[in-house]
Amino acid sequence: MISLIAAVNEDYVLAKNGEIPWRCREDLLFFKKMTINKTVVMGRKTYETLKKPLPDRLNIVLTKNKQEIKNSEIVIVSSIEESMECFEKYNFGDKEMFVIGGLFVYNQFLEKNLVDKIFLNVIKNNKVEIDDNCLIFNPDISDFDLYNQEDNDFFTTFEYNRK
Numbered sequence: 001m002i003s004l005i006a007a008v009n010e011d012y013v014l015a016k017n018g019e020i021p022w023r024c025r026e027d028l029l030f031f032k033k034m035t036i037n038k039t040v041v042m043g044r045k046t047y048e049t050l051k052k053p054l055p056d057r058l059n060i061v062l063t064k065n066k067q068e069i070k071n072s073e074i075v076i077v078s079s080i081e082e083s084m085e086c087f088e089k090y091n092f093g094d095k096e097m098f099v100i101g102g103l104f105v106y107n108q109f110l111e112k113n114l115v116d117k118i119f120l121n122v123i124k125n126n127k128v129e130i131d132d133n134c135l136i137f138n139p140d141i142s143d144f145d146l147y148n149q150e151d152n153d154f155f156t157t158f159e160y161n162r163k
Helices: 025-035 044-050 080-090 103-111
Strands: 002-009 013-016 039-043 058-062 075-077 097-099 117-123 134-136 144-151 155-162
Touching: 002 025, 002 103, 025 117, 025 155, 039 044, 039 080, 039 103, 044 058, 058 080, 075 080, 097 103
Parallel strands: 002 097, 002 117, 039 058, 039 097, 058 075
Antiparallel strands: 002 013, 013 134, 117 155, 144 155
């Protein structure tokens, strides 16, 4: 199973100037709970913002140039297909792979209809001035059904399953 996990604000801003424009401990705890002991796949820029591999997960980094990253703790791939092969080969923990960003990687997995489930946290009360430095992630969910919606003081989680 391939799940996509993302957090955006109420205007669907995913990032600004290459960074997450909010600090929400509860969202980070949700992310950890969902992805621990699972496989995570991310783009090079997302990996660089993390500064190190996420612990207790198989970290797959998607990049056009495999020579850009030198770290024996991650698996470096150059295509979505190669990331899928690694996921099958290493079979780390649960049989679920999480796509964790960035925008380009999210869109590639969605465009290829590889995503089975979407977990979208909409962070509350976090206005960001929208400009050319913002990445907007408002996925087309027409092929998905809303399965669950949970609300707390910090964010609302929308869980979608492919129809």
